[in-house]
Amino acid sequence: MISLSFAVTFVSSLAVAPLYLSIINKTKAFFAGRQGPPLLQPYIDIWKLLNKGAVYSKTTTSILFVSPVIGLGCLIIATAFLPVGRTPSIFAFDGDFIVLAYLFALMRFFFIIAALDTGSSFEGMGASREAYFATLTEVAFILGLAAMAKKTGTLCLSGMLTQISGEMWKQSGGILALTASSLFIVLLSECARIPIDDPNTHLELTMIHEVMVLDHSGPDFALIHYLSCLKFWIIGSVLVRMVLPATVHSAWLDQAMVFAAVAGIAVAVGLIESSMARLKLNTVPQLLVGASTLSALALLLGLR
Template sequence: MKLVPIFAAALLAPLFAGIVNQTKAFFAGRRGPGLFRLYFELAKLMRKSCPRSATSTWIFDIAPAVSLAATLVATAMFPWGPGPGAFAPACAAVFFYLMATGRFFTVLGALDTGSAFEGMGASREMQFSALVEPALFVILGFLALLTGSSSLGGMLGGYDPSDWTHHSVSLVLAGVAFFTILLCESSRVPFDDPETHLELTMVHEAMVLDNAGPDLAFILYGAALRTMLLAAFLVAMLLPELDGGEWTRTGAIFGGVALVALAVGVIESIMARMRFTKTPQVLMATLMTSVLATLLFALFR
């Protein structure tokens, strides 16, 4: 039964992208491409061939597969239900370092083409991710403090509901910080713009300019799944222990993920992308927010 939510997550990931895009279309007064657009897109890409640059090497060949595999294993590790996910009792560091492995190879794949645009995207991706890490791990430390557990399943398995009333400020601050990290790690506005790849905004989209066919399908699907996984992480860390049957928590996580998708769409509609040089400042502010959340929690415990 534990496998059901994992497969559901893997199947529903393209829908997450659909919700974001449909929200954006609503705000722009367009009809939008429909919720299921990415499914058709993936099916089309799977039938195409994958031409490959003569400059590239085996790294370019395996980079999309490595990136997707890392996200898939992380999905399996995620505690979708009340109990822990696969490979319990996993440390939260394994979860995020797997994603880092995916990023390492995506960046190398981009550098493998020898293209200036892709090099630019790769350089920026590494800059953002290096600055995100401290904030992310401070939040994880906060979760360890909140739940009294240092495994991934324990950290996301829900905290004592009375903490919500005592520590709501800390929880909201941590939630805001993690939401900012989600936007940055999944290359959304205001850090990156998933709709352009040939402007000076480009980060993630620029890295995959030379990928086509099934490779591109792996990348698009992996990106959707990663965003959804981070959204699920945000929901699970904010959810207290729930009463009710076995599926209550799973249902709540999936419902929350849909709300996060709406929020991402709204932010993308009402905000412009930030200037590139402002990004480090925002990420520093995120680190400070997560430190503040921890301090407030520790002071009022």
């Protein structure tokens, strides 16, 4: 029974992840007074790219080719660590939240060396920015998860996420609120959304994430699109389980609630994107250090 619900959740999370991207886009379109692309547009884009051939520059090596595949592997493993409803994942083990952070880092490492592999100085610039901001984001992410581990007294991600309850919010809501707001900034930064990075920009000197993937084409680029959606789903569902600990004592319904609530987060991201502009490049680190400060504060308060 548990393995069945796990399998269904796992497959459906992999399947619906791109939907959240179109929810963000629909929200943005609504506030701009447009109709926006159809809900299935991300799937159509990915399908279109998968059916194209890939073009590889003569200067590149196999690294460019393998990096999206390795990224896909990393994120599929990361998805397996997420709990189903209110029951821990069957792949959960103590310390898997550190593995989660390392999986994100591994994927980023391969994207960065793939960008360097193309030999383009422009992509090198993008890679260096990505590495810089990611370093700062990781601090906030790890410290936030550590604060949660301390609060819930368990070292496994599923355990932490399923133990947060309304009772815990009443007792130490301060710590949870600090961690959640820090994780929200982590979400914006990891998924390259406004105010850290603008996913729509093609103004060369302001791009961060988009620069690195300029030389990917066809199926590789489809994978990269899909991976950014999957990343949004992973961090979004961690965040949702922190801020909405309600349960109806049924794994299926709880999981359905998580799917619905991540859509709420997508709407919130869309709201942010329609209401503010991207930060100046030199103030982005300040925001990320601020997020780390929030996480560190939560950890310190949890430690006493």
